[in-house]
Amino acid sequence: MKGTEKKILHDVGQLCRAYRIANGQTLKDVSTQTGYSLSTFGYFERGHNDSAKIMLWYIERYKIPMEKIMKIIDMQTWGEV
Numbered sequence: 001m002k003g004t005e006k007k008i009l010h011d012v013g014q015l016c017r018a019y020r021i022a023n024g025q026t027l028k029d030v031s032t033q034t035g036y037s038l039s040t041f042g043y044f045e046r047g048h049n050d051s052a053k054i055m056l057w058y059i060e061r062y063k064i065p066m067e068k069i070m071k072i073i074d075m076q077t078w079g080e081v
Helices: 003-022 027-034 038-045 052-062 066-078
Strands: none
Touching: 003 038, 003 052, 003 066, 027 038, 027 052, 038 052
16 A cells, blocks of 8 residues: 555544544444444554445544545645645
8 A cells, every 4th residue: 555545544534533532432332333343443543444334434424524535635645735
């Protein structure tokens, strides 16, 4: 995986983590709600898991605007404007 891809995964994971915390939920809470392991979410939030299912779960559960995710991708791909 290229450095840019790693950075995007990390930043998207951190965005999802921020939304989870802002909604007062722990990793254990989301693990219980989904049936996925606690470590699956932890890895995702740290950018070590590129699961589209997990990302879509965060987007749907916490109503994360796609614009925020696209901004991360655009900034990493094209640089800040």
